[in-house]
Structure formats: structure tokens, C-alpha cells
Amino acid sequence: LMGGDRVRFAAQPDGTGMVEEILPRASLLTRPLVANVDQAVLTFAAKNPDIKSILIDRFLVLAERAHLDIIICINKTDLAEEKELQELITAYRRIGYGVIAAAAARGAGIDRLKELLTGKTTVFAGPSGVGKSTLLNAIQPGFALQTGDVSEKIGRGKHTTRFAQLLALDGGGYVVDTPGFGSIELTDMTPEQLVRCFPEFNEYGGSCKFSPCFHWKEPRCGVKEAVNQGLLSK
Structure with a gap:
């Protein structure tokens, strides 16, 4: 059983329920492990932690294999050098991917994200510390998701999201907040x-x-x- 699964369950007298069947999955993303999503917002930070294009590329492979619509969100753009940022954005837009330049701390890119999320089931995925939960809190403050800082010692984010959770959007649709990762292996692919x-x-x-x-x-x-x-x- 994983985040996004649709199930049949039997209601119990005490108000709980027991899962009897996991229904067929329309899509399956292996990292993070979520099912039945329409699109993925691959979230990375322009700085703090530094962006790694190899991680973007590997995650794009996983999302392409799952046949998901893909949006690349570069958060913390207010911390980056404009020239480097534009080179990165241009490289992925030239391929055909939608790229959103965001800065959750000052609200940049949030309205565009809201538009793209409406009516869809969307997984937010990316390394720890890039601001996935912060972006989701900016999109819908009622989520009140816990956020964390980047470790100065190792230059990576500290894990604050411990499990995938499906959250309903007020404007329609769902988002899945997921734990961050530090690396991706593609060893199961030919x-x-x-x-x-x-x-x-x-x-x-x-x-x-x-x-x-x-x-x-x-x-x-x-x-x-x-x-x-x-x-x-x-």
C-alpha cells in the first residue's frame, strides 16, 4: 500500500475501516513511491542546497518512465546568480519541459503553480531542503507542513517530511508531499x-x-x- 492508492475497504463498527483490495494503478512512480498521480513537480533549489543537474536528469527519467506530465520547479531563485539560473532554465525549456522559477519565501511563482495544480493529482518530489513543504504551505497555508533548514556541515537538507501524504487542495485536486532524497539510482532499467x-x-x-x-x-x-x-x- 502506498501514497495515492485507491482501495476498497470494509467499514468497521468502531468507525475505522479495513482495506480489502488495492485497485489497479493508473500510474506508478518508484521514487518517491506513489501511485495514481497525473503529474510531478520536480523541485530543486537554485542555492542552499546547490542544484545538481544529474539529479534533475535522473528524476526526469523516473517520471518519464511513469508517463507523468512533468513540471520542473526551481525554488530559492532569489539566492542564485541570474546568468547561471537562466542557463539552467533555458536548457530544460529547450527540451520541452515547463520550468517555474520560484521563491517561496517571497511568493514568486506561487500563482503559476496553483494554476497548474488545479484539478490534478500532483506529487512534489526532490532533494531534502529544497523547500517542497514551504512551497506547499505558500500554495495553501492551511497545510501547515513542518519545514526544515539545510545542514551547514553536509550541505544537504534535513529530513522533516517522514512519509508521503496526500493533501486536498481547496481549488480542486490533490498534492502529495514526499520525503526528500539525496541520490537516485537507475539500476533497475535496461x-x-x-x-x-x-x-x-x-x-x-x-x-x-x-x-x-x-x-x-x-x-x-x-x-x-x-x-x-x-x-x-x-
Whole structure:
């Protein structure tokens, strides 16, 4: 049983209930482990903790594999250098992802997030300390979710959200607040599965000499050529 599951349950005389069946899942995200969500807001901080594009890319792979709509939210943009921030945002927007520049502490980006969440079931996921719970509190103050600071010693967020919880939005829809993470492994995926989770490869993969092509060591690879020409970010 996981966050987002739909179940059949039997009501008990004392007012509780007993789960009898977990209904088929429309979607399944493996990290964090949630089911039946429509979209994922992948939340990262521009600074404090520093952003790591490898984490963004790996989480994009997981969300693509789950066939979710994806929104990238960069929080704490008020702490970042404008040039670096715009380079990052442009790189992902060029692929086709929606990117929201937010600063929960001063309300930036909150109205746009509210629009995108209405009527949807959305999981907020990202590293510890990036401000997922703070963003959700700004979206709906009644949530009153516990928030935490970033550890100065290790440069990572302290865990304040201990479990996934499904929360109803006043304007319609649901959000799932989830515990943060420090790393993501993709060891359960084959190379064939992994390649399909990079939509930016589609435009250039057709010119590869080999099929399947993993865009790694193969000669005459259309994707590697696109990287060399600056058409794709390395």
C-alpha cells in the first residue's frame, strides 16, 4: 500500500475501516513511491542546497518512465546568480519541459503553480531542503507542513517530511508531499528503457547508424553529433 492508492475497504463498527483490495494503478512512480498521480513537480533549489543537474536528469527519467506530465520547479531563485539560473532554465525549456522559477519565501511563482495544480493529482518530489513543504504551505497555508533548514556541515537538507501524504487542495485536486532524497539510482532499467526516457533524443536518433543505438560508444550516432554541434546539452 502506498501514497495515492485507491482501495476498497470494509467499514468497521468502531468507525475505522479495513482495506480489502488495492485497485489497479493508473500510474506508478518508484521514487518517491506513489501511485495514481497525473503529474510531478520536480523541485530543486537554485542555492542552499546547490542544484545538481544529474539529479534533475535522473528524476526526469523516473517520471518519464511513469508517463507523468512533468513540471520542473526551481525554488530559492532569489539566492542564485541570474546568468547561471537562466542557463539552467533555458536548457530544460529547450527540451520541452515547463520550468517555474520560484521563491517561496517571497511568493514568486506561487500563482503559476496553483494554476497548474488545479484539478490534478500532483506529487512534489526532490532533494531534502529544497523547500517542497514551504512551497506547499505558500500554495495553501492551511497545510501547515513542518519545514526544515539545510545542514551547514553536509550541505544537504534535513529530513522533516517522514512519509508521503496526500493533501486536498481547496481549488480542486490533490498534492502529495514526499520525503526528500539525496541520490537516485537507475539500476533497475535496461539501456533500451533508459534511452526511451530522453525525449530530446527523438529528433536526432533517426540518423543513428545502429538501431538500437545507446548514444554512447556507437559510431555515426545522430545524438552525439547533435551534442557536438551544440544542439543538445551534454
